[in-house]
Amino acid sequence: MKIALISEHASPLATLGSIDSGGQNVYVAYVARELAQAGHTVDVFTRRDSPELPPVVYFGRNVRVIPVPAGPACFIPKESLLPHMEEFSDNMVTCCARARPYDVIHANFFMSGIAAQRMRDEYGSPFVITFHALGKVRRLHQGSADGFPASRVDIEEMLVASADRIVAECPQDRDDLVNLYDARLDDVDVVPCGVETTELGPGSRHLRKEFGIGDDEFVVLQLGRLVPRKGIDNVIRGVAALEREDGITAKLLVVGGESDNPDPALTPEIGRLQAIAEAEGVADRVIFTGRRPRTALRDFYCAADVFVTTPWYEPFGITPLEAMACGCPVIGASVGGIKHTVVDGVTGYLVPPHDPSALADRLARVRVNPARARMFGRAGIRRVCSAFTWQHVAASLESVYHSLQPQPEIRFDERMARL
Structure with a gap:
């Protein structure tokens, strides 16, 4: 498959540990690599946050990171990125105009979902979304300290209703999507995050x-x-x-x-x-x-x-x-x-x-x-x-992606042969 991963604020190229660089960056980086290892071609679209970034960064065999212009090419807190998402979506559509359509588009975070839905409208590619965090849950725990605009919840509700599939990261995430956002249980697949066990394991002190x-x-x-x-x-x-x-x-x-x-x-x-x-x-x-x-x-x-x-x-x-x-x-x-x-x-x-x-x-x-x-x-x-290895995660995501692909029609003689 030809797969697009969209992660507007969490680039796999970022240095981890800073205020907006954490689990989502890791998730996107390792999912992209594992899907490529399984034989797929993967493009990761993220917002250009530095003028020094080239138009395309080759992140590994069959993986490209494509920094998309949207707003100034500098760090912008994710809470302030929503006004730039229309430009991000426009430039994604332009970038992909000459390429073969993607077999599936996987949005990560609600703002990436805006671009994924636009891509589906333009090119017909199904889109999957992993929210990584939900606005209603965030508001419940952070109250007035939540810096996202109130429209986040409306956008999330729209994406829950329109996405071809939703990937929840754990049972609690699935339950929140169903109970707080009226997601259909049959539209939600639970696929956790993972660990690269060749990099992490027992060692010395x-x-x-x-x-x-x-x-x-x-x-x-x-x-x-x-x-x-x-x-x-x-x-x-x-x-x-x-x-x-x-x-x-x-x-x-x-x-x-x-x-x-x-x-x-x-x-x-x-x-x-x-x-x-x-x-x-x-x-x-x-x-x-x-x-x-x-x-x-x-x-x-x-x-x-x-x-x-x-x-x-x-x-x-x-x-x-x-x-x-x-x-x-x-x-x-x-x-x-x-x-x-x-x-x-x-x-x-x-x-x-x-x-x-x-x-x-x-x-x-x-x-x-x-x-x-x-x-x-x-x-x-x-x-x-x-x-919880990334191999497990990628295999589960593959199953989700494959479920959205057109199934070939079986000819009458083939159906008769099966009978």
Whole structure:
């Protein structure tokens, strides 16, 4: 098949860990590569956010990234991109005018859905959409802090009604689409995110030396985008409660940000979290590392005794799977995709998202029972390899795409032969 992936704000070329670079970037990059590995031709359309980008970037065999002009060629927060989506759609249509139509168009995020629907109108290609996050759910959890325009929900409702197929990332995502957006259950396929197990797996703890951490110290890891909804303040308070309530001291590594060196001026969330750590009396035990390339993430997962992620809400969440792939126990918030990927009491623990005491309790259990922690780690590896590799994801998406392709008519003599 000839496949178009649209991801207007989350380019596979972006540096991960910055404010708008996270799980969706990873998803698009690995889905594109795996579909190409399976023999398909894949074009990824994303917004041109730098004047230095060429018209086409060859991302791998049979994969091209096509930066589409839409607004100024610089970073624009995704909350401010909607006014540029008409230009994005127009330029996509122009770009594709001389090419063979795509067999399927897969939009990622609601704004990409606008372009996908326009492409279907122009060329007749069916379109699939993965929302990655839903406006009604985001508003429920973020309230007035949600910076997207109110029209987002109207656009999402229109796309749910018009898309040829909808891909939900977890059962909670499917339920939200059905219950909040009136999606037809038969139109929704659940296909999770994945992990590249050739890049992530068990390894040594040598990274501890870089941060002056001893082999016998208890290390908690938080890794990902540094934005308030990720609940990193809850992790800091949980580490403080662990010391107050259980007498256990832990070092917390916080990986992410807008720069390689942690800088509150460039990443305001770092300054807010540093103030919380100071108020909780654990400032000397919370280490902000700055952002790190994907090639370095395995070392962080392997250096930690436990990975913690307690966002307010999470449409899916790739980092818990990455930690599990490395054999690291996971304590996650019982929300969204995390409660689907992390099996409570088997690969780690699930806790409420705003409960430092509950988090401290589970941290203590991991610390005092190393044998159970190792058991969690082994179970996590098995779970990832059995259901959450990018190969599994691409194969499931292939099935969705194939279901939308025209079926060849069977001639009368062929029908008779079958009888």
